[in-house]
Amino acid sequence: MATEQSPLLRDIRNDDFIEPQDMRDGRFGKIPLGLIAILILIIGFVLFVVFVPHNTPHPIEPWPTDLTPNIFSHLKALNEIAKHSNKNSRSITNGYNASAEYIISTLINKTNCDVKLQYFKVPIWEKEKEAELSVSFGNPDEIVAFQGGIDFWSMRDGGQAASLVSQEVVKIQNPLDNKTEWNVQGKVALIQFGNFSVWDAAYKAEQNKASAVIFYNSPGQTKLSRVRVRIAEWKEGDPLMNIPVLAASNSLGRILKISSSINITTYTKVFVTETFNVICHLNDHGHKKNTIVLGAHLDSVSAGPGMVDNASGAATLLEILLTLEKQLFEPKNRLVFAWWGAEEIGLGGSRHFVRELLKSKEKENIAMYLNFDMLGSPNYIPFILQGSDAPPDARDGSIRIQHMLEKVFDKLREPYDISDMLGGSDFLPFIQNSIPSGGIYTGSSEIKSRKSQQKFGGIANAPLDPCYHQACDILDNVSEDAIELTSKAALEVIINFGSMKDLRDYLESRDI
Ligand SMILES: [Zn+2]
Numbered sequence: 307m308a309t310e311q312s313p314l315l316r317d318i319r320n321d322d323f324i325e326p327q328d329m330r331d332g333r334f335g336k337i338p339l340g341l342i343a344i345l346i347l348i349i350g351f352v353l354f355v356v357f358v359p360h361n362t363p364h365p366i367e368p369w370p371t372d373l374t375p376n377i378f379s380h381l382k383a384l385n386e387i388a389k390h391s392n393k394n395s396r397s398i399t400n401g402y403n404a405s406a407e408y409i410i411s412t413l414i415n416k417t418n419c420d421v422k423l424q425y426f427k428v429p430i431w432e433k434e435k436e437a438e439l440s441v442s443f444g445n446p447d448e449i450v451a452f453q454g455g456i457d458f459w460s461m462r463d464g465g466q467a468a469s470l471v472s473q474e475v476v477k478i479q480n481p482l483d484n485k486t487e488w489n490v491q492g493k494v495a496l497i498q499f500g501n502f503s504v505w506d507a508a509y510k511a512e513q514n515k516a517s518a519v520i521f522y523n524s525p526g527q528t529k530l531s532r533v534r535v536r537i538a539e540w541k542e543g544d545p546l547m548n549i550p551v552l553a554a555s556n557s558l559g560r561i562l563k564i565s566s567s568i569n570i571t572t573y574t575k576v577f578v579t580e581t582f583n584v585i586c587h588l589n590d591h592g593h594k595k596n597t598i599v600l601g602a603h604l605d606s607v608s609a610g611p612g613m614v615d616n617a618s619g620a621a622t623l624l625e626i627l628l629t630l631e632k633q634l635f636e637p638k639n640r641l642v643f644a645w646w647g648a649e650e651i652g653l654g655g656s657r658h659f660v661r662e663l664l665k666s667k668e669k670e671n672i673a674m675y676l677n678f679d680m681l682g683s684p685n686y687i688p689f690i691l692q693g694s695d696a697p698p699d700a701r702d703g704s705i706r707i708q709h710m711l712e713k714v715f716d717k718l719r720e721p722y723d724i725s726d727m728l729g730g731s732d733f734l735p736f737i738q739n740s741i742p743s744g745g746i747y748t749g750s751s752e753i754k755s756r757k758s759q760q761k762f763g764g765i766a767n768a769p770l771d772p773c774y775h776q777a778c779d780i781l782d783n784v785s786e787d788a789i790e791l792t793s794k795a796a797l798e799v800i801i802n803f804g805s806m807k808d809l810r811d812y813l814e815s816r817d818i
Contacts, residue, residue, distance in 0.1 A: 380621035388611030419586035464551030522559025603649030637804035656732035677745030689725035703742025
């Protein structure tokens, strides 16, 4: 559902990533920009002369020792936003726009960023309540009802609300075989889940005018509980599933095969809405050809306020930027800060950003990407993302990034572990398009082993974040210790890469 946009979001709307200069007039309206620029230059020069010891390399001393209190004030603001939203959430259809406004107004008031909003479309699927399903075996007056959420459930992204009465069930074997006959018009297609794309099979059913699709698990399997019905890299113009798609247990699947008719009611909706990334370019400093993108997703899941996932990363990235600006940090390599929208909807924002990079040839300027997703997990392990997981084109550079992060943790005398970098966050579109990437992460539903507990403290045999993707991912769920450590490491690594003279050489060199 498109949310009403505030004047702030409308005014700085800009879809063009490439030429940041374009938006200046639009953003500041009637303010005489030339005058502001001259004033900033004069103030900047005076501050430079007064405060910066000449020939001193970065960082300029003294850097703040602890960013945690300021990060928590951003977290509190984002938590308030969630509280005032419909569902105590900062998802795209709840508190996301207000979260973005907080970031944007802070950027405009406290930094020299060129702030840009990069708009894109995402599909939204909502379930008001679980579906209902009943069957009869010959006598339409004798109906057997099954239990939603246990025997069957509406699959994620699986279609609009519908009410289907006394429909015939048609079993389809080999749904993706071209020779399969789809005699399903106005009927319910029943398909045993196998080694095929659920989207492809369900879409075939829809094109053949089925009224609904039910996938059921193979004997002894529960795989369907994790599957969703959508094109993996959905983008504007791609189709959505309209007919209801349900998943069922193997035993219900077997019962449905011998039923004579079925009744189904679903309470879902699917629609496309528009959202955006918030992007800050620090244009005045650093080689454009050695651009470093720093990203954290700003949206949460709809189930909760997403304080660890990922207000923690978004707030840390914001505070790091404010710190760099306060310290008059002059990177040798251009820094681009990104707060992604719709990460929780199939990495919508970062995928869109990379697609636009490719279209515009801007991609050549991007040397690397750093991801900050979940930095404050309550039972945390400080993880560094594993560079060798990147595809060959991005592998060497990603390994170099991993090693730089390791050096930073070593310097802080803090232990760390390595986590895979295979999927599930915004680094994916970057490494898939040969941009070396890395990042920090403090864990979600992984269980902490006894050995890890001895190394990092916390609670053994418990999840690293017991509130992952749940309503209880509130402010109290965020670990101050984790934030203190990860923000220090993130700041240090950003300074190191930002001030590196031969960034490309470093990333391309083979590691020792
Ligand atoms: Zn996340």
